[in-house]
Amino acid sequence: MKLSLETLKKSGAFTGRPVEKLIAWKLGDEEFTATVFVRPEGFHSAMSGLRSLNGQDTIAGRIAASICDEEGKPIFTAEDITGEADEARGALDGNLAVALLVAIHEVNELGKTKKSPNQKKSGAN
Numbered sequence: 202m203k204l205s206l207e208t209l210k211k212s213g214a215f216t217g218r219p220v221e222k223l224i225a226w227k228l229g230d231e232e233f234t235a236t237v238f239v240r241p242e243g244f245h246s247a248m249s250g251l252r253s254l255n256g257q258d259t260i261a262g263r264i265a266a267s268i269c270d271e272e273g274k275p276i277f278t279a280e281d282i283t284g285e286a287d288e289a290r291g292a293l294d295g296n297l298a299v300a301l302l303v304a305i306h307e308v309n310e311l312g313k314t315k316k317s318p319n320q321k322k323s324g325a326n
Contacts, residue, residue, distance in 0.1 A: 222238070238273075242305075265278050
């Protein structure tokens with residue numbers, strides 16, 4: 202394949218539009234649900250991983266790189282997640298962070314096939 206924008210488009214090398222997901226989490230005794238948009242992993246999440254090498258929290262960076270608005274624009278910074286953006290507000294609730302990570306995982310696992318755990322090689326007993 203000759204590398205070009207056209208061949209990359211045909212091969213599916215671009216992540217496309219955000220995926221809408223419904224999440225649920227508990228805060229104390231109260232349950233919440235919300236619609237979020239998840240950008241499939243691509244350039245933004247790769248850059249988030251590189252920034253983590255410079256001291257940024259990897260998980261916060263992944264959430265910030267993946268959760269976006271309908272147009273694909275980020276709604277959080279990593280500092281919003283960790284609480285560094287506003288110490289009075291504090292860090293994002295842990296249950297909400299886990300719900301966001303589950304949504305990110307689900308979006309990025311769509312369409313991928315998993316190996317059977319009991320798969321044996323030919324000739325094995």
